[in-house]
Structures are given as structure tokens and as C-alpha cells.
Amino acid sequence: MKYILIAIMVTIFCFGQDSKSDKLDKLKKFDLKKGLELGNLVPNKQELDPFYKPLNNQEIDEIQKKAEAFEPSPVDNDDIVILETTLGTLKIRLNPKVAPNHCLNFKKLANSGFYDGTSFHRVIPGFMIQGGDILSRDGNPDNDGTGSPGWTVNAEFSKVKHRRGILSMARSSNPNSAGSQFFICVEDATHLDGQYTAFGEVIENIEVIDRIVNTATGYDQVKAYFKNSIPKGENSDNWIALKDPKTGKAIYAPIPGDETKSSYTWKMQNELKSTKPVMPVRMKSVRVVNSK
Secondary structure (H helix, E strand, O other): HHHHHHHHHHHHHHHHHOHHHHHHHHHHHHOOOOOOOOHOOOOOOHHHHHHHHHHHOHHHHHHHHHHHOOOOOOOOOOEEEEEEOOOEEEEEOOOOOOHHHHHHHHHHHHOOOOOOOOOOEEEEEOEEEEEEEEOOOOOHHHHHOOOOOOOEEOOOOOOOOOOOOOOEEOHHHOOOOOOOOOOOOOOOOOOOOOOOOEEEEEEEEEEEHHHHHHOHHHHHHHHHHHHHHHHHOOOOOEEEEOOOOOOOOOOEEOOOOOHHHHHHHHHHHHOOOOEEOOOOOOEOOOOOOEEE
């Protein structure tokens, strides 16, 4: 009863600011097919969880400093990664024999808490999932994929094949630029062999990477606006035509009244390229522990 009264009071406060005409306008716009949109009256569950609260620059700096100062124990052949995500928990065996520095760097970052709360900011079906960027926690999606811990690790290329389930390190065009970002292959990716440092492999609950890679992305969200052809009777000047980056086929979308053809074309071209999950897939905890 207490919570019902609070909800009623909040509702009265929020809608009590509207004039009579404002209230009538809202009622006219209400669509029963869509259901009641409570908006800010009922906060998103993620917004209530401190785990999802965006970090400011100072908080990010503190995490980086803590990671830099953290001294992990030497990597043992029996060390495994317990990677708990919002879609399930993975177990990954490290391979210090072929990439000792990368394994130690990963253990340093994981056990200092650096990865906790970061997300898989890039998912590509048939290829891989990528995460480990501290900037995925700052609330600005535009810089995801550009962050680092503040240092780099030199390449340790080997003959390990990039098969499904392989854990490997992301980098820029510079082979010695690996930092904190990593990826896990969801399918064999032999074109990466000898060019990226593979340093581990999923040994349990591999189905979790399939759940992650199949989450809806910006591409999926935007694709809903497109059709395979312009409907009969429609003026083609009021539509844009683009190539689907996944299928290579032509797709068409109506231009909103507040957009120009050129600006809307540019906007949708960029959004169709999005590989970022619409709802963040977070790493709740990442720790390296001895399996024995």
C-alpha cells in the first residue's frame, strides 16, 4: 500500500504541472495499440543499478591507476578466467606458453577490477565479439572502442589458429598496440592467424558467446525502417535507397518530414554500419583464478 501511495503522489506531481489543454493533448496522442508509456515515472532497471551508472573522467582515471599499480601473481598453467556477463558466465583457459606477456597483462587488468562493468561494444555474427574498453563505461557510445589502460603490450604472434572460442587481443594497425581490448571468435577466423595475439580459449559455456553475438545491434534497429522496394504509388523523391552492408541488396526508407534527402542518407548509412548492441552486454566480473 505504501508503494502504491508513493506512485500515485509521483503521478500527481508529474502530471499536475500541465494545464487542462496540455492534458487533453496528451490524451489525444495516446495510442492504445502501443500501450501506456510511463516515461520517467518508472526508471529503467539498469538506471537504478550503480553497476550501469556512467563514470566520469576522474572515476575512470582512478580505475586505470589502480590497474597500473596492481601486481598480479605469475600466470600459472592452471590459471583460468571466470568471465561473468549479463548473459551468462564463460570459463576461459589462458595459454601462457605462447603469449606470457598478454596473459600476465590480462590477469593484471582482470584481478584489479579494470574490466568490471565494461561491455562488449562490438558484436559481429559469424565473426567475433569484442570488449574490454574502459570508455564503454563513460556513457558516451561514440568513443567506445578507442580506450586503453594507458599502456601497450608487444605482439606475441604464434601458430595458434583463430578457431571458434579463441580469446585474442585487439589492436590498431600497429602490431605492438594491444592494451585492454580483446575479442572472442564465434566462428573460425583463420585470416587473423599470425596477425593477432591469441592467448586463451573458452573451455566452458561457449554458448554464452552465441547469446552475446546475437543481441540486437544498431544495424538491426535501423533496418526496421527499410523496405525491400518502394511501395506502389509512392513518390521515389521521398525515399532514400541504400545498400544493405550485410546482404549487399538495395533497401529503401521513407524520408522523415524534418530531414533532407542528403542528411538522412548520410545518417542512415552510418547507422547501418553499427555493430554496437542496443542494450549493453556487461561484464559483471572478470577474474583469473587457479583451477586447482
